[in-house]
Amino acid sequence: MKIVIIGNGIAGTNAARFIRKNSDHEILMIxxxxxxxxxxxxxxxxxxxxxxxxxxxxYEDNFWQKNRISILKDRVIKxxxxxxxxxxQSGNEIRYDKLILAxxxxxxxxxxxGQDLNGVQGLYHLQDLESMESRTVDGIQRAVIVGGxxxxxxxxxxxHSRKIPVSFLxxxxxxWSNILPAEESEMINRHxxxxxxxxxLGEELKEIKGENKVECVIAKSEQIIDCQFVGITVxxxxxxxxxxxxxxxxxxxxxxxxxxxxxxxxxxxxGDCAELRTPNAGRRNIxxxxxxxxxxxxxxxxxxxxxxxxxxxxxxxxxxxxFDIEYQVYGYVPTKDEKTESLYWEHKNGLHSIRLVYNKxxxxxxxxxxxxxxxxxxxxxxxxxxxxxxEKVIENLSLANFDPEFFNxxxxxxxxxxxxxxxxxxxxxxxxNLDSALQFLNS
Numbered sequence: 001m002k003i004v005i006i007g008n009g010i011a012g013t014n015a016a017r018f019i020r021k022n023s024d025h026e027i028l029m030i031x032x033x034x035x036x037x038x039x040x041x042x043x044x045x046x047x048x049x050x051x052x053x054x055x056x057x058x059y060e061d062n063f064w065q066k067n068r069i070s071i072l073k074d075r076v077i078k079x080x081x082x083x084x085x086x087x088x089q090s091g092n093e094i095r096y097d098k099l100i101l102a103x104x105x106x107x108x109x110x111x112x113x114g115q116d117l118n119g120v121q122g123l124y125h126l127q128d129l130e131s132m133e134s135r136t137v138d139g140i141q142r143a144v145i146v147g148g149x150x151x152x153x154x155x156x157x158x159x160h161s162r163k164i165p166v167s168f169l170x171x172x173x174x175x176w177s178n179i180l181p182a183e184e185s186e187m188i189n190r191h192x193x194x195x196x197x198x199x200x201l202g203e204e205l206k207e208i209k210g211e212n213k214v215e216c217v218i219a220k221s222e223q224i225i226d227c228q229f230v231g232i233t234v235x236x237x238x239x240x241x242x243x244x245x246x247x248x249x250x251x252x253x254x255x256x257x258x259x260x261x262x263x264x265x266x267x268x269x270x271g272d273c274a275e276l277r278t279p280n281a282g283r284r285n286i287x288x289x290x291x292x293x294x295x296x297x298x299x300x301x302x303x304x305x306x307x308x309x310x311x312x313x314x315x316x317x318x319x320x321x322x323f324d325i326e327y328q329v330y331g332y333v334p335t336k337d338e339k340t341e342s343l344y345w346e347h348k349n350g351l352h353s354i355r356l357v358y359n360k361x362x363x364x365x366x367x368x369x370x371x372x373x374x375x376x377x378x379x380x381x382x383x384x385x386x387x388x389x390x391e392k393v394i395e396n397l398s399l400a401n402f403d404p405e406f407f408n409x410x411x412x413x414x415x416x417x418x419x420x421x422x423x424x425x426x427x428x429x430x431x432x433n434l435d436s437a438l439q440f441l442n443s
Contacts, residue, residue, distance in 0.1 A: 002026040003304060004086065004096040006076050008037040010290055011271030012102030013058060014297025016069050022305040027068070028096075030088065032075035034126050036061055041290065043129045044154045047136075048161040079246045081264045098266045098304055101243065101254055102297070105236035105272040105288050107151075114208030120230045123155050132158070135229050140164050143229040144217050146205045148175050150320050152233035153188075156197050157323055167198040167225050169205055169217075181335055181342070184371055187350055188322045195323050205230075236288055238273040251275055253286050258310045260300045268304075270296035280313065282332065289318060315381045324372075325351060330380040331367030333357050340366060343390070343421070345414050347372075354414055358390045365393045368400075373410065375400040394418045396429055 003019060005012045008031035016029050031037075042056040064071050075089040079099070086094050107122025109115050121131055132155075143159045145152050148170035159166045172178065174185040175192065192199045204220040208230055216226045238253035249255045249263045253275030260268050269275075271293040275285045292313050302309045320327045333355065334340060341360045346353040352372035358365050364387045368380045379400040383393050397411040415428040 001097045002028070002095065003098045003100065004094060005029045005100040005102055006086070007031060007102030007104055007271065007273075008034065008071075009040065009102060009104050009271055009293060010037075011104075011293035011297045012100065013037040014294050015100050015102065015270060015301045016297075017067075018298050018301030019304055020067050020069060022301065022307075025304075026070075028070045028072060028094070029064075030072045030074055030076060030086075030094075032073065032089070035071060035073045036064070038126070040124070043123070043126070044158050047129060047133060047158045077242055079243065079248070081247050081267055084266070096266075099268070100300060100304075101240075101248075101262075101267065101269040101273060102271045102293075103239045103243075103273045106239040107232055108235045108237055109232055110234065112205055112208060114210065114214075115232070117208055117210050117214050117230075118212055119210075119214035119228055120208060120232060122232050122236075123151050124236060132229075136162060136164070138228075140228045142167065142225070142227045143231060144169065144205075144225055144227045145231040145233055146217075147232065147234035148172055149233055149235060150176075151236075152231070153192070153322055155231045155233060156192070157195075160195055160197065160323075165196075165198070167200060167227070168192065169203045169219060170199065170201050171204050173202045175199070175201070178335065181333065181344075181355065181369065183344060183346060184353060184355070184369060187346070187353060187371060188325070190350055191323055191325055236272070238275070238286065240273050243273075259303055259308060260296060260311055261303075268300045270300050276311070283313060283316065287313070291317070315384050317377060317381075326370075326372060326374065328370040328373075328375060328377075329368065330375070330377065331357070331365075331384040333367040333369040343394075343414065343418060345410065345417055347410070352410065354410060356390065356393065356414070362387075363390045364388065365390055374402040376402045390418070391422075391424070391426060394428070395426055398428060398430055 003025050005016055008029050016027050019025055019027055037058045038056040042051055045051040046053055076086050077089055078087040084096050107124050119135055121128055142165045144167045145155050146169050156166045156168055175188045177185045206220045207218040208214060209216050214228055214230050216224050217230060218224055240250055240254055243254055244250055247264055253273050254269035255277055256262055256269045256274050257277055260270055262269055272288040279285050295313055296311060299309050299311045315331055317330045339360055340357050343356045354373055355369035357367040365383050394415055397414060412428050415426055419426055
């Protein structure tokens, strides 16, 4: 049986790996972006000089031949599911028995005047990094970044590392306020500005001006900002243009059931391009997150190899970095929900915070939001899955702490805050070491 995978991101790569691990099927992975799979999240570190391009590759180049996974660098332009054929830009047609669509995302553009000028781009693909590097070499006195998400702050840090001034236009009145609770959002506002970034909250792009290349932007407030580069980071959307001309059903993404099957037999979709018809409770139809792509790849591989599995993303988690502040979230952390309460602690230096979210009536733990503090994923996940009461979590909170040995511990301050709020005399158990955590996880 021949399996063709279109896309070599984490979803497509994981599908190929696990199909090979569980079968002798013929595997072909196609991508127009890069010959070999790489870590997309590492692109920023290449620009910043912390890594070289070859360091971003997921495996050594000979891994693919050794595991009999064929690689083709080409662009797919058409699919004919009725004939089980795809056509690539080089003119070849390729037959398949099973087809996995793992085409990822593309940067959103919303039709601004001047968005096609040289020097206007997103940051998602390898080609975006190469273009950004080329523009930098040509000379950038100031960059303007439009959009307040994770890609936007990555781009701001990239320019900051090259000492290029940045104006950051964020439509919301606080950074990432649709995701972060108010206190954490304000922390990031302060931190961005401390880095010297010209953060303009409540501001939008109106127009980009220039002759062939960017010369300035006009904001919605009518302010003019001279610049030579405009980074468009207003989110991403599924990269599915060539799929829309086929029989495969699409909405925003490629529609799939909980087995990641499309409406066409023997065609699957995984990763950023897949849109679940019936997602799990509390989850979105499309989740452009690294770990969900990884799980989808493994899930579809199991199904293709004869062990049909439903896709289960598990407890929500995510991680990122806002300049010097690491961010982790586990479980349910709403910006506002009348059924929940939070125990929120923030260090006086404004660089560390811990938020425990719990059900107001039952006091069952629902989520953890961490800034500048690392907690063990498995420990937090177990507490959420087990519907552990807040008091027990507080008492054993040191189990979760994953910071290096000589870092400060803040769990005693959380315990003190809990005792004050609930008029308790709870004592924190000092059980931070790894052995205690492993024993807890196996209990």
